[in-house]
Amino acid sequence: MYSIGDLSRRTGVKVPTIRYYEQMGLIAAPERSEGNQRRYEKPELERLAFIRHARDLGLSIESIRDLLALSQHPERPCGEADRIAKEHLITVREKIAQLQKLERELERVVACNGDHTIGDCYVIRALADHSMCGSDH
Amino acid sequence: MYSIGDLSRRTGVKVPTIRYYEQMGLIAAPERSEGNQRRYEKPELERLAFIRHARDLGLSIESIRDLLALSQHPERPCGEADRIAKEHLITVREKIAQLQKLERELERVVACNGDHTIGDCYVIRALADHSMCGSDH
DNA sequence: CTCCAAACCTATAGCTTCTGGAGCATTAGA
DNA sequence: TCTAATGCTCCAGAAGCTATAGGTTTGGAG
Numbered sequence: 554m555y556s557i558g559d560l561s562r563r564t565g566v567k568v569p570t571i572r573y574y575e576q577m578g579l580i581a582a583p584e585r586s587e588g589n590q591r592r593y594e595k596p597e598l599e600r601l602a603f604i605r606h607a608r609d610l611g612l613s614i615e616s617i618r619d620l621l622a623l624s625q626h627p628e629r630p631c632g633e634a635d636r637i638a639k640e641h642l643i644t645v646r647e648k649i650a651q652l653q654k655l656e657r658e659l660e661r662v663v664a665c666n667g668d669h670t671i672g673d674c675y676v677i678r679a680l681a682d683h684s685m686c687g688s689d690h
Numbered sequence: 691m692y693s694i695g696d697l698s699r700r701t702g703v704k705v706p707t708i709r710y711y712e713q714m715g716l717i718a719a720p721e722r723s724e725g726n727q728r729r730y731e732k733p734e735l736e737r738l739a740f741i742r743h744a745r746d747l748g749l750s751i752e753s754i755r756d757l758l759a760l761s762q763h764p765e766r767p768c769g770e771a772d773r774i775a776k777e778h779l780i781t782v783r784e785k786i787a788q789l790q791k792l793e794r795e796l797e798r799v800v801a802c803n804g805d806h807t808i809g810d811c812y813v814i815r816a817l818a819d820h821s822m823c824g825s826d827h
Numbered sequence: 828c829t830c831c832a833a834a835c836c837t838a839t840a841g842c843t844t845c846t847g848g849a850g851c852a853t854t855a856g857a
Numbered sequence: 858t859c860t861a862a863t864g865c866t867c868c869a870g871a872a873g874c875t876a877t878a879g880g881t882t883t884g885g886a887g
Binding site: 603606607610611620623624631634635638639641642645646648649652653655656658659660663 | 747748772775776778779782783785786789790792793795796797799800811814817
């Protein structure tokens with residue numbers, strides 16, 4: 554028997570976020586106490602921990618919803634779960650590549666060492682004039 | 691004399707986004723035609739291109755607002771512009787590091803090759819059981 | 828048993844950065 | 858002059874929460 558606050562402390566998911574997940578249908582509406590407060594059991598705790606972990610890995614609510622649905626059917630083949638994870642890995646890698654491009658760009662931009670005036674500041678000029686860029690964003 | 695559509699085509703910023711930037715105060719409300727349509731000149735085009743470029747680099751609206759304000763005073767020292775860019779570079783680098791951690795984690799998770807059932811799928815088990823993780827997120 | 832602070836409840840709004848739609852007006856070219 | 862493309866305003870929605878207001882319940886101390 555956990556209150557919503559217990560659940561929050563044990564999973565690291567904030568209280569309003571738990572209620573939000575309930576509203577989004579990621580977790581079922583739990584039983585209530587006589588005074589209408591939410592009361593959870595172990596399975597809900599595990600489910601929430603699963604969600605938390607998947608969110609930490611950057612999976613979308615939609616993907617998590619799919620994975621949770623899959624996990625309800627242990628007998629089915631797991632190709633779909635595999636696909637979701639692989640797909641996410643690809644987007645993570647793309648994001649990394651894009652950010653690394655920005656990193657290189659910004660490194661060039663901050664070559665300005667802050668000891669002249671805005672008029673010839675490289676930061677400002679680089680932003681104003683795209684043709685100064687090395688890459689093609 | 692550009693219409694909002696011209697401006698959009700020339701800068702790659704979508705029409706509703708231009709109106710949104712006007713509302714947010716990033717660009718001034720331009721003159722209007724007799725029929726109340728927005729009419730822009732070259733300086734607005736350049737300003738919008740600046741914004742577009744900065745957004746592509748991932749700078750927040752707030753940072754861009756600051757940089758635009760700075761660029762209005764070419765005589766001032768550019769230390770502040772430099773600071774904004776450097777700070778952003780740091781957050782970009784942090785984001786890269788974090789995503790690389792996720793990448794490693796996901797690589798382990800997708801070791802499941804999709805040819806068994808959900809019941810013993812590594813993806814599902816890894817998400818359910820945090821203790822299987824190598825790192826400490 | 829009584830009291831009170833902490834925790835809980837619902838409902839609603841706000842954050843960020845746009846994006847899209849409805850319903851109507853203007854513009855530019857044939 | 859006609860009409861398709863474009864423009865206008867206002868409003869809602871997306872993602873994933875977070876916060877606030879105003880009220881109720883709970884659990885432990887005295």
